[in-house]
Amino acid sequence: MAEKKWPETWQEVNPGCIVFRPGSSRDYHTGTWRAERPIWDNSKCIKCGICYLFCPEGCISEDEEGYFAADLNYCKGCGICAHECWPGAIKMVGEE
Amino acid sequence: MIEVRWHGRGGQGAVTSVEMLALAAIGEGKYAQGFPSFGPERRGAPVEAFNRVDDKRIKKRQRIYRPDVVVVLDPGLITLVNVAEGLKPEGLLILNTHKPFTEVKPHIQFDGRIALVDATAIAWAELGVPITNTTMLGALVKMTDIVKMESLSEPIEHRFGRIANKNLTAMKRAFDEVKLV
Amino acid sequence: MSKRIGMEIALAAAEAAALCRPDVIAAYPITPNTHVPEHLSEIVAEGRLDAEFITVESEHSAMSACAGASGAGARAFTATSSQGLLYMAEILAIISSMRLPVVMIIGNRALSGPLSIWNDHSDIMSQRDIGWISLFAANGQETVDMTIQAFKIAEHPDVMLPTNVNLDGFQLTHVVEPMLMPDQEEVDRFLPPFKPFAALNPDDPVTLGALGLPDIYTEACKSREEVLLNSKKVILEVWKEWEEQFGRKYEPIEPYEAEDAEVLMLTMGSMGETAEMAIDELRKEGMKAGLLKLKLWRPFPFEELKEAVKGAKVLVVTDRCLSYGGAGGPVALEVRSALYEEKKRPVILNYIIGLGGRDVMVDHFMEMIRTAAKADAERPEKAYEIYGVRE
Numbered sequence: 303m304a305e306k307k308w309p310e311t312w313q314e315v316n317p318g319c320i321v322f323r324p325g326s327s328r329d330y331h332t333g334t335w336r337a338e339r340p341i342w343d344n345s346k347c348i349k350c351g352i353c354y355l356f357c358p359e360g361c362i363s364e365d366e367e368g369y370f371a372a373d374l375n376y377c378k379g380c381g382i383c384a385h386e387c388w389p390g391a392i393k394m395v396g397e398e
Numbered sequence: 399m400i401e402v403r404w405h406g407r408g409g410q411g412a413v414t415s416v417e418m419l420a421l422a423a424i425g426e427g428k429y430a431q432g433f434p435s436f437g438p439e440r441r442g443a444p445v446e447a448f449n450r451v452d453d454k455r456i457k458k459r460q461r462i463y464r465p466d467v468v469v470v471l472d473p474g475l476i477t478l479v480n481v482a483e484g485l486k487p488e489g490l491l492i493l494n495t496h497k498p499f500t501e502v503k504p505h506i507q508f509d510g511r512i513a514l515v516d517a518t519a520i521a522w523a524e525l526g527v528p529i530t531n532t533t534m535l536g537a538l539v540k541m542t543d544i545v546k547m548e549s550l551s552e553p554i555e556h557r558f559g560r561i562a563n564k565n566l567t568a569m570k571r572a573f574d575e576v577k578l579v
Numbered sequence: 580m581s582k583r584i585g586m587e588i589a590l591a592a593a594e595a596a597a598l599c600r601p602d603v604i605a606a607y608p609i610t611p612n613t614h615v616p617e618h619l620s621e622i623v624a625e626g627r628l629d630a631e632f633i634t635v636e637s638e639h640s641a642m643s644a645c646a647g648a649s650g651a652g653a654r655a656f657t658a659t660s661s662q663g664l665l666y667m668a669e670i671l672a673i674i675s676s677m678r679l680p681v682v683m684i685i686g687n688r689a690l691s692g693p694l695s696i697w698n699d700h701s702d703i704m705s706q707r708d709i710g711w712i713s714l715f716a717a718n719g720q721e722t723v724d725m726t727i728q729a730f731k732i733a734e735h736p737d738v739m740l741p742t743n744v745n746l747d748g749f750q751l752t753h754v755v756e757p758m759l760m761p762d763q764e765e766v767d768r769f770l771p772p773f774k775p776f777a778a779l780n781p782d783d784p785v786t787l788g789a790l791g792l793p794d795i796y797t798e799a800c801k802s803r804e805e806v807l808l809n810s811k812k813v814i815l816e817v818w819k820e821w822e823e824q825f826g827r828k829y830e831p832i833e834p835y836e837a838e839d840a841e842v843l844m845l846t847m848g849s850m851g852e853t854a855e856m857a858i859d860e861l862r863k864e865g866m867k868a869g870l871l872k873l874k875l876w877r878p879f880p881f882e883e884l885k886e887a888v889k890g891a892k893v894l895v896v897t898d899r900c901l902s903y904g905g906a907g908g909p910v911a912l913e914v915r916s917a918l919y920e921e922k923k924r925p926v927i928l929n930y931i932i933g934l935g936g937r938d939v940m941v942d943h944f945m946e947m948i949r950t951a952a953k954a955d956a957e958r959p960e961k962a963y964e965i966y967g968v969r970e
Contacts, residue, residue, distance in 0.1 A: 312801035318678030321786035420755040424585030432755035457852035460940040
């Protein structure tokens, strides 16, 4: 049986509303909220990581070469990374 | 049931007196309550504390308005508060004073039995401080048989530790020296 | 074996709590409950109890620390009064919603203002609807017993709810009196170690205190309500076990001379025993008077109340708290609701007594019952009366 999104009846509510499966919020792809996506121009990137630090969603990660990219499953397109990136390496572009 | 009201000044140990007396009575297998006058204690200000002692379980939890016995720890209090207020006519008033009764009498609104002891002098001599709470316990026990003297030893030893013996000596002296007017 | 001791009741409550081997004690002192955490800190410092004593900076932190400790699977204890309880308020409901079986002693005290350190029940009544189990002690012995019972009730797998034990400030907390104090072996036999159904543990993570969207909040409330109502069954079981082991009987409503009583008085807390003396006096005069002492406030014992008042013509409910702008005291409100649908029910009078430390004497109880007896057949004019208020 497919897992229910939430308990249907009060009897199905876990004691104390405990969520026994940690990290279940990952199933919720907030990336669908996005109207604009961040695009990195790695020729301008100085690998300072400020985008990574400021991302409120925690969805930016560093690759093996030290450049950064957002996980578009979760990026809401808020643009904070682009706003904070002082070398101007990140641009927000409209979703199609 | 015997109801006792203690008058003292904040810091003179009236609350300790009622605790020692209650513990002594409970130690004898009796029932007892000891409680303060339910409020903020202020050093030097007149304070009250209370005891009830009985052979059966005590249900009464109201304050004591008609005591059988009143004990006054501090000689100066009789000019500040009516220590005999509500005291039963057949009751007993025990005062700490070094004065003869004729000098004390004008301040006392009570015609019943009154006992005097110079507890402050005893406390100075035996304890080196003018704190009369344990001393006055001796006078109370002598005048009322509310508990046995030996029943007070354990609570006082537990409470006072290395100065317990001095307190027991002071108590014994008051037991011997208290006199009915 | 239990030992007969003389002790200040607040200290005895601390001793009883220590016998339950709490892992964490987080408390902030406030009159008249100060002696409870103070004495527990001594017990921990002396090495008699292996517990983490957290000297928090406020009651809000005390209850928060208890939440964290209990969530991590520790047996947590705290104590407070009055404004301290109100300062905890934000966390109180969270604790019950997360089903954390924290035990708290409340040395009941009036709420400011005017500023009062003296006793009434307005502190706990302001936190009536937070989903805790609430017990009320009438004397020192009940304080000791209920403190120990509270852990067993709270931690029962069918309950897992926080529990508070209420004892009247000063009226009980500051009185030295005799009590039977169980020993460690007896308490260990009565109270099994705490087994949380889930605990915060990095090796087996869970989420506590998650968001509840409108889709689930109603069901979460219903689940809480059911478990609190059903806890009565466990409370009765635990009290039965207590009686079997210690010989002292506990009931949600303890009757005194109530069987053939035409006029019944209901009290909660330390005034019950003084009221018993009034009943004795009135019985001597030939009045069929009786007393009901309410010990279980939440969950409210509806069935037991209906049964207890069946034969009475008049029921005098005393309250130590006023529900401002409402129809009297919280106990009377509950009693009236409980009996409204009954075909045969007594005339109910409500006296608000003992606010902010106002002394209530045997004579006062006698006067209340005598006045109430006259109300038989005729309904009282007012829903409630503040007894003895100067006009």
